[in-house]
Amino acid sequence: MISLFGKPEKVEPSLLERLKASVSKTKAALSESVDNLFLGQRKIDPALLKHLETALLSADLGVKPTREILDAVREKLDRNALSDASQLKREIKSHIIRILNSNDSKGASAAAPVMASSTNGSGPRVIFIVGVNGAGKTTSIGKLAKRLRQENLSVVLCAADTFRAAAVEQLEIWAKRNGIDVIKQKSGADPAAVVYDAMAAAKARNADVVIVDTAGRLHTKSNLMAELEKMKRTAAKVIPGAPHDVLLVLDATTGQNGLAQAREFTSTVAVTGIILTKLDGTAKGGIVVAIARELGLPIRFVGTGEQINDMVPFDAETYTNSLFD
Numbered sequence: 001m002i003s004l005f006g007k008p009e010k011v012e013p014s015l016l017e018r019l020k021a022s023v024s025k026t027k028a029a030l031s032e033s034v035d036n037l038f039l040g041q042r043k044i045d046p047a048l049l050k051h052l053e054t055a056l057l058s059a060d061l062g063v064k065p066t067r068e069i070l071d072a073v074r075e076k077l078d079r080n081a082l083s084d085a086s087q088l089k090r091e092i093k094s095h096i097i098r099i100l101n102s103n104d105s106k107g108a109s110a111a112a113p114v115m116a117s118s119t120n121g122s123g124p125r126v127i128f129i130v131g132v133n134g135a136g137k138t139t140s141i142g143k144l145a146k147r148l149r150q151e152n153l154s155v156v157l158c159a160a161d162t163f164r165a166a167a168v169e170q171l172e173i174w175a176k177r178n179g180i181d182v183i184k185q186k187s188g189a190d191p192a193a194v195v196y197d198a199m200a201a202a203k204a205r206n207a208d209v210v211i212v213d214t215a216g217r218l219h220t221k222s223n224l225m226a227e228l229e230k231m232k233r234t235a236a237k238v239i240p241g242a243p244h245d246v247l248l249v250l251d252a253t254t255g256q257n258g259l260a261q262a263r264e265f266t267s268t269v270a271v272t273g274i275i276l277t278k279l280d281g282t283a284k285g286g287i288v289v290a291i292a293r294e295l296g297l298p299i300r301f302v303g304t305g306e307q308i309n310d311m312v313p314f315d316a317e318t319y320t321n322s323l324f325d
Contacts, residue, residue, distance in 0.1 A: 026285030030059040031324045034092070035085055044082055049073065052088075060255045061096075062290030069095050093320050096289055100316035103298040124156070124202045126210045126235055126242035130228065130269060131249035132261055133216030136277035136303060138167065140249050141211050142174030143311035144275075144301070149178050153208040158198030159184035160191040160231060161215040171213050177308060181205075191215065191227060192234040199238035212243070225268045232269065247300060249275045250291075255284040262295055275311075277303035288319065 033055035037048050049070060056066040072095055076082040082091060127144075131137050141157065148155050157175050159182050161167040168184050175182045183198035195212060202210040212235070214228060235242035248271045250258040265271050279285050279302045288299055299314040 024280075025282060026059050027323050030055055030286065031089070033058075034089055037085070044073075044077060044088065056092075056286070059286035060284035060290060061286035062256070062259070062294060065096075065099055065286075065289045065293045068099075068293075089324050093324050096320045096323075097316050099289055099293045100299070100319065103292055103296055122241065123199075123239035124207045124210045125244050126199070126212065126239055128212045128214060128228075128232065128235075128243040128246045128269075129249060129275075130214050130246060130265060130271070131216065133164075135216070135249045135251045137216060137249045138170045138174065138213060140247075140275045140277060140301075140303065140311065141171065141213055142177065143303070143308055145174065145178045145180060145211060146308050147311070148209055149180070154205070155180045155209045155211060156198060156202040156205065156207045157182045158195055158210055158212040160194045160198075161213050162187060162189045162191050162194060163215050167213070167215070174308075192230045195231045195234045196238060199235055199242065203239060210239075225264075228269050245272045246270060247273050247275050248297075249277060250287075252276050252279045252285055252287055252302075253282040255282070255287055256290070258287055259290050259294065262291060262297065266295060266297065271297060273298050273300035275301045275303070276314075280304055285323075288314075 034052065037051055037055075052073070053066055053070055056069060057063070061069075069092055073082060073088065073091055076087075076091060082088055129137050129141055129144075138161075145155050145157065155178070157171055157180060159168045159171050161171075162185065165187075168182070168187070172182050172184075181201075183194065183201050185194050185197070191214070198210055198212065212231070214231065215224070232243055232246075246269055248262055248265050250262060252258070254261075262271065262274065274291055274297050276288060276291075276299055288302075291297055291299065301311050302314050302319075304310045304312055
């Protein structure tokens with residue numbers, strides 16, 4: 001496309017294009033495996049279904065969703081309603097979309113859990129970002145802040161990871177890129193004290209959103225999880241109802257281990273949604289389906305690359321179409 005001044009305009013890729021690029025490895029493990037099952041005009045038989053089961057599990061869809069899909073396929077076979085690869089793909093697609101859309105009834109917006117008006121004027125909307133070390137929390141915060149700024153919302157960052165070396169500095173880099181403030185204290189400070197300061201500062205400044213960066217913690221460390229609960233209580237003392245969202249950052253490359261992390265975090269800190277990072281670096285992108293089916297948690301955003309704009313709202317149909325079309 002050419003601009004009025006004769007220069008080529010940069011055309012941003014669509015959501016479908018970005019997700020297609022991100023799930024290409026998962027697509028190879030799943031969709032192309034289904035195609036290969038039908039080489040030589042092969043009919044759908046028990047042996048083929050066994051290979052299909054392997055393909056679904058290899059993409060990390062999880063045992064329960066895989067069993068449900070195979071049961072649905074067998075039911076269609078009994079009625080002679082399936083005979084070729086395209087029909088089989090349509091059946092798998094429709095079932096995946098049903099699983100992923102089943103969480104919409106919980107009232108969680110898949111696109112943006114960030115509308116400041118939903119706090120009923122009691123203060124900024126507070127979003128806690130939690131997860132284990134290395135999942136991509138700080139990067140996800142920078143990307144989320146970018147999206148909020150694009151919606152003309154004012155954002156304050158809270159540097160409550162006071163233990164990891166350079167954590168505050170990394171958060172400040174993302175804040176500078178987005179033109180927003182960071183509330184921090186010295187290294188080793190009580191994270192709950194930083195949260196208190198950030199809530200008070202954001203309220204005084206009439207900010208729309210506060211994003212709290214928490215220390216990366218193993219889901220098996222009960223003392224660290226208890227500390228997270230203390231931070232939540234502190235936030236609620238300043239801003240009633242806070243935190244309004246607790247988004248768990250999961251690394252898609254960890255597959256089923258990520259599902260175990262999500263279970264533990266959910267039982268401890270009432271996670272409201274998932275940010276799935278590094279989707280572009282794994283063939284196990286089916287973990288999206290496992291999370292939705294087994295935990296009932298909505299996927300809010302997925303990471304599609306390294307840059308500040310490389311995080312997109314999750315959409316069930318777009319994701320599923322990216323795998324198969």
